[in-house]
Amino acid sequence: MSFRNLHDVSVDQGDGTLVLHTSTGRWAVPTAEAALVCEVVKDRKTRWEHRIEAAVDRERRRYQDMVRSLAQTRATASTRDHSMSVTVDADGITTDIELTDRVRDRDPQAISADLMACIGRARAAVREQVQDIVLERYTAPGAPRGLDSAAIDRLAV
Structure with a gap:
């Protein structure tokens, strides 16, 4: 029944x-x-x-854990000589740029190109981390397999 x-x-x-x-x-x-x-x-x-309530509570906790993990996710990329580095968050937003004294005498266009390359590499790295976190959530033992619609509706609370 x-x-x-x-x-x-x-x-x-x-x-x-x-x-x-x-x-x-x-x-x-x-x-x-x-x-x-x-x-x-x-x-x-x-x-x-x-x-059902226990399953919903477990899923809510797993979701909140994933959101916390994503909020803490960062990636940093540096130039080969480590004269500059860029850090981005899970959304790909630049959160930090560090420059050493070695950039003082460099051409501004080269600095700009290196910074853009660092941003691109950091974004690619953080995208991979985000994908790993989400993939783990949906493939790990105990991951949600098909809660009924009432349970899913309650997750939105």
């Missing part, structure tokens, strides 16, 4: 039938032990809901 669309279970006091209240309506199910079946179904539905 799928509990996804089951809202409630009760026993009709008039005729003693089991009543399933679902998304598509109210269904009367004749059974000899309606009260017992009602309690068993309610208990199983409750356990199912707890499993």
Whole structure:
């Protein structure tokens, strides 16, 4: 039995039938032990809901861990002579540029070209790190495989 669309279970006091209240309506199910079946179904539905809530909580924590990892992700690239280096964040935004005294006597166009090359290499490196973080999240043991739509909706909270 799928509990996804089951809202409630009760026993009709008039005729003693089991009543399933679902998304598509109210269904009367004749059974000899309606009260017992009602309690068993309610208990199983409750356990199912707890499993779903636990799965949603695990997924929320994994997602938050990934977001924290991405927020801390940085990459730095330097020129061969280490006279300049550039650091970028996970979005590829330059967060730091360091220049040594060795750049003082260099041509401004060469400095500019080297800085742009460092930015490109740092962005490529950070892109790879971001891809690794996201890939790990979706391929690691325990990674989400297919939560139902209600669970996915709750992740947005």
